[in-house]
Amino acid sequence: RAIPTWEAQCASCHGSRGQGETALSLNNPVFLETATPAQIRYAIVKGRDGTPMPAFEERLSMERIDDLVALIQSWSRQTDDPGDEPEAMVPVIPEQLVLNPDGQAPRFSELREGRYVPSAEVATALEQGRRIVFLDARAPSDYVRYHLPGAIVSPYYDVQRLIERLPRDGTWIVAYCGCPHAASGRVMDALREAGFTNTAVLDEGVIHWKDEGYPIVTGVNPGTVADAE
Numbered sequence: 001r002a003i004p005t006w007e008a009q010c011a012s013c014h015g016s017r018g019q020g021e022t023a024l025s026l027n028n029p030v031f032l033e034t035a036t037p038a039q040i041r042y043a044i045v046k047g048r049d050g051t052p053m054p055a056f057e058e059r060l061s062m063e064r065i066d067d068l069v070a071l072i073q074s075w076s077r078q079t080d081d082p083g084d085e086p087e088a089m090v091p092v093i094p095e096q097l098v099l100n101p102d103g104q105a106p107r108f109s110e111l112r113e114g115r116y117v118p119s120a121e122v123a124t125a126l127e128q129g130r131r132i133v134f135l136d137a138r139a140p141s142d143y144v145r146y147h148l149p150g151a152i153v154s155p156y157y158d159v160q161r162l163i164e165r166l167p168r169d170g171t172w173i174v175a176y177c178g179c180p181h182a183a184s185g186r187v188m189d190a191l192r193e194a195g196f197t198n199t200a201v202l203d204e205g206v207i208h209w210k211d212e213g214y215p216i217v218t219g220v221n222p223g224t225v226a227d228a229e
Contacts, residue, residue, distance in 0.1 A: 002067035027075035091153035099150030103131040122187035123214045133173040146216045149225045156183040170225035172198045180205020
């Protein structure tokens, strides 16, 4: 019974089944795993500062809001594993994982809370052709929709697949997602546990990155800045 409300109030930004259009993908498995009903309800009631999402506390009854919470929790992504994607939509993982391998290291300021690097600093590093690895911690279908130039698909639940191929020479590795920290934070934690030093999470997430007009690439290939929109 929440579907009419969802279609009228939410689908234009979050997609018909929560897959995300201009806003966060709500059927993302890490979101569904980590967000409690109370957190989802609060976001609907109060809105999200700094985003187009309004507060619905005066627009929808609590019954309708609870119905939306139940609808969101009922979703689960059908194709979490890259192997389950249609062949034409499987993201490509290239032999070379480092973007700009001959470039200099980025000059990031001190990470916020020892974890987070601002989008503006990452965009500057990209513009300057700095040597870096981007890991996209989202589901493959989100990656295909759009990703950072040169980013490698690395869902938070499958990061171990790439760890042995990542450089251990101090190259910066920046993980990102749309949550904006949940999935990418797990990837970064796995890297640190494996002994990687220069690791960070894109602070504001990929949705903010896109909204700011920073370069993005669509499709299955990592691409470069030259391929960006």
